[in-house]
Amino acid sequence: MGTYGYISIIAMLCYGFLLLMFLTAKKNKIINSFLVVLLGLLFWTGGSAFMRAQFWPGCEFWYQVSLLGILLLPYAYYRFILAFGGVRNGSVGRIYLVTMLICFWVNAQFGVFLESPKMIEKRGGQTFVYEINPSIIVFFIPAGLFLIHLFVILVRICKENPTMKVQYEPVMMGVLALFFGNAFLGIPFFSGFPIDILSGVVNVFLLFYALIRRRLFRLQMLASPSLCYGVGFLFSVLVFLNIMPFLQKILHMQPDNNITMYTLVFAIAFLITYAIFTYLWKLLIRSVFVREENHQAEKLRKFNSAISKTLDLQEILDRTIRVMKELMDVGNIYICMQKAPGEAYCGVASDQPLNDLAFSLEEENPMIQWLKDHEEPLVYRDFRYSVEYKSMWExxxxxxxxxxxxxxxxxxxxxxxxxxxxxxxxxxxKRLVYDEVELISNITSVASIAIKNARMYEKACIEARTDEMTGLLNRKYFHEVLHEEFEKNKDGSLALALINVDDFKLYNQLYGLKEGDLCLQHIAKIIQSSVGENGYAARYGGKEYAVLLPGYDLFSARNLVESIEKQISVMNNCRTDMKLKAITVSVGISAAPYAAKNVKELMENVDLAVYHVKHSGKNGIQVFDTMFRNANKNIVSTNRAHIYQEYESTIYALTAAIDAKDHYTFSHSTNVAYYATALATALGMNEDMVEIIRQAALLHDVGKIGIPEYVLNKADKLTDDEYETIKGHVESSIDIIRHLPSLDYVIPAVIGHHERYDGKGYPRRIAGEDIPLTARILCVADSFDAMTSKRCYKKAFPLNVAREKLLQDAGKQFDPDLVYKFVECLDNGTITLVKAEES
Known part of the structure; x- marks a missing residue:
């Protein structure tokens, strides 16, 4: 058969191998057009090889097959190049196809353009000689014009999309290889050498590389079972054709002597060869491709499982970087995130802790715009040829x-x-592995879903923690932060300020609710910008803001609050329509551990400070800490002698109403006021708290006005309904006090004076230090007076018995610390027993 025939068979087998591969691939327009190219090349080389081997049905037939393949190749390349560039097939291609088929049919019938080659016997073998006539130009003119048209289309595609210029490089190199391979046939040096066949092989493998580079074909498809069997068959045919003469010589067998034995032996030899090559191919593919693919699949599975279980954004980014480093041979990896629309993409994570993350990509960057418009990753080397790259800043x-x-x-x-x-x-x-692009795409698609979930969770958390209108922390979350920071700053300082907007209801009436909302938002911005990263700001109520300052002492906290107060007071000065009501605030400040032992006390103290400012004329700042005020003359102390005088008439009016209905309740309230204020003084509480406790003691049973006298004065045991009626006096007291805004600061003490330290009291069944300190003080004083006073249903207990009962119930009904202090005061004479009045 000669060198030419063997090279043709090898080329044909290569084309058949690629054809099998692409038959197993996922079909699209580009793959289909490549299959047409492969069929054309297979017709050409196969027809030429079988013609020289003189296979059945004869040389004439295989010559026509080879000629048909050559004539159809330009059309096949036309379809491939247009599909590769995303351009629809035009009518020119169909015209060329019809023209070539007509010319082929005419030539097959009459041989007018190119006659079949004549076989000439030569020493050393046979050769085929073609007689070239001028009429062959009928084939070349349409093909030449068609190729020129194809070149124009190619230039236009590359001009419209410069990125395609890079993608077309291997395609054009393949076409040039095919062109020069056929052109070199006229050079004597290549006489008798199948340079045209080899150029066809080079051409088709360059096209194959272009498809892999375009990510239209995955090398892992080489492991498909049908391809393994097909490859085994092709290689078996090739090898068997070469070893058949040696088998005949070794076995001394000729087909004419014993056809049955000859067929059987060679069939067995072929099957053995086929099994060996199929097994070797499977082994090679599994070792090179399948094992690596399984490794990647396992890593991706673990990655998917890990990030699906977390909503921590930083953990998702770290795991994404880690899996990329494990599966790809790359340098550094950087992740840039955008916090809000319109902002730049700033570096937030990297594979190396010391990598520089102080860089950003602006949203207007052409590369960012390209990523927004495309789903697949960007290959930077290809991107350098694009218009987008040229529009970037240097x-x-x-x-x-x-x-x-x-x-x-x-x-x-x-x-x-x-x-x-x-x-x-x-x-x-410099090498690019184009399978990496698909791997990156798989990783980023999974990471994107996880990031979306993490951001949705983060958004939900932020919405649950922040006030919708002002963007500050809401009251619920602020309490969580307050408790956390209190625990963190036990050995340091923690300042708390409460900022209450004065007469905000009047502001709304003057300017409307919309302006009121804008005012609250403006105040929130002032507070947030002033506090910054140094603390926490929250909207604590409808017109009230809280500021928590870890590490701040009272001096620093007051200076910050004064700055906030000044900014708020002048925020509407530039508006002429806001002169009727200037915005002022009443601010209370306290700090732990100077003035509070726990969070509850800290909140009560700062709340009380705000009330004092309100009742002193508003528009001021009050620091709650007696020792601090006494030690620092620079802080102006407010004379509070007059603060409670305006309430005295209201308080005595209510107590007089109680006295008119039940004299015992009036005297009892007076006694409780004495015991409670004495205990508060012994505890070192400031004069403000002592006064609050006195007023709460006088009013703590005011709700008994609504209880029938027969229940109040009943000597026998109360029924369940009557007891529930008595218990209702707490809520009744609150209902009365609630309608007196100037006295509402006593509510915490009044509502909790029947709560028990063990949580078994009423009405809220709260326990321990959740009960306000003022209420715990009232509880001790109220119970002691109840035990030591004579009532219609019992005698008065002696002092020593009442004392022992207090100690017995320490930690149960009463705060043990308060009980021990109260007993200590009884023992040293600081608190004396009030003598009961004779009825």
Whole structure:
């Protein structure tokens, strides 16, 4: 058969191998057009090889097959190049196809353009000689014009999309290889050598590389079972044709002597060869491709499982970087995230802790815009040929080139680009592995979903923690932060300020609710910008703000609050329509551990400070800490002698109403006021708290006005209904006091004076230090007076008996610390027993 025939068979087998591969691939327009190219080349080389081997049905038939393949190749390349560039087939291609088929039919019938070659016997073998006539130009003119048209289309595609110029490079190199391979046939040096067949093989493998580079074909498809069997068969045919003469010589067998034995032996030999090559191919593919693919699949499975179980954004980014480093041979990996629409993408994570993250990509960056418009990752080397790259600033190009950028992938949150992954290569690594692009795409798609979930969770958490109108922390979350910071700052200082807007209801009436909302938002911005990262700001109530300052002492906290107060007072000065009501605030400040032992006490103290400012004329700042005020003359002390005088008439009016109905209740309230204020003084509480406790003691049973006298004065045991009626006096007291805004600061003490330290009291069944300190003091004083006073249903207990009962119930009904202090005061004479009045 000669060298030419064997080379033709090898080329044919290669084409058949590629044809089998692509028959197993997922079909699309480009793959289908490549299959047409392969069929054309297979017709050409197969027909030529079988013609020279003189296979059945004869040389004439295989010559026509080879000629048909050659004539159809330009059309096949036309379809492939247009599909590769995303251009629809035009009518010119169909005209050429019809023209070539007509010319082929005419030539097959009459041989007018190119006659069949004549076989000539020569020493050493046979050769085929073609007689070239001028009429062959009928084949060349349409083909030449068609190829020129194809070249024009190719130039237009590359001009419209410069990125395609890079993609077409291997395609054009393949076409040139095919062209020069056929052109070299006229050079004597290549006489008798199948340069045209070899150029066809080079051409088709360059096209194959272009498809892999375009990510239209995965090398892992080589492991498909049908391809393994097909490859085994092709290689078996090739090898068997070469070993058949040796088998005949070794076995001394000829087909004419014993056809049955000859067929059986050679069939067995072929099957053995086929089994060996199929097994070797499977072994090779599993070792090279399948094992690596299984490794990647396992890593991706673990990655998917890990990030699906977390809503921590930083953990998701770290795991994404880690899996990329494990599965790809790359340099550094950077992740840039956008905090809000319109902002730049700033570096937030990297594979190396010491990598510089102080860089950003602006949203207007052409590369960012490209990632927004495309789903697949960007190959930076290809991107350099695009129009988008040319429109980038030189500084941006330099920055990306300096990092040796290799890939750039987007992390999408729906239709928005939430983040960008930059993957770099070491300066010496120029090779691109195009399977990596699909791997990056798989990783980023999973990471994008996880990031979207994490952001939704983060958004839900922020919405649950912040006030919708002002953007500050809401009251519920502020209490959580307050408790956390109190625990963290037990050995330090923790300042708390409460900012209450004065007469805000009047402001709304003057300017409307919309302006009122804008006012609250403006105040919130002032507070937030003043506090910054040094503390926490919250909207504590409708017109009230809380500021928590870890590490701040009272001096620093007051200075900050004064700055806030000044900014609020002048915030509407530039508006002429806001002169009717200037915005002022009443502020209370307290700090732990100076003035509070726990969170509850800290809140009560700062709340009380605000009330004092309100009742002193508003528009002021009050620091709650007696020792601090006495030690520092620079802080102006407010004379409170007059503060409670305006309430005295109201308090005595209510107590007089109680006295008119039940004289015992009036005297009892007076006694409780004495015991409670004496205990508060012994505890070192300031004069403000002592006064609050006195007023709460006088009013704590005011709700008994609504209880029938027969129940109040009943000597026998109360029924369950009557007892429930008695218990209702707490809520009744609150209902009365609630309608007196000037006295509402006594409510915490009044509502909790029947709560028990063990949580078994009423009405709220709260326990321990959740009960306000003022209420715990009233509880001790109220119970002691109840035990030592004579009532219609019992005698008065002696002092020593009452004393022992207090100690017995310490930790149960009473705060043990308060009981021990109260007993101590009884023992040293600080508190004396009030003598009962004779009825």
């Amino acid at each position: 500084e941006e190009k330099h920055h990306l080139d300096k990092k040796h950028t290799r890939y750039c992938a987007g992390l999408k949150d729906g239709d928005t680009l939430a983040g960008v992954i930059l993957i770099t290569a070491d300066s010496g690594k």
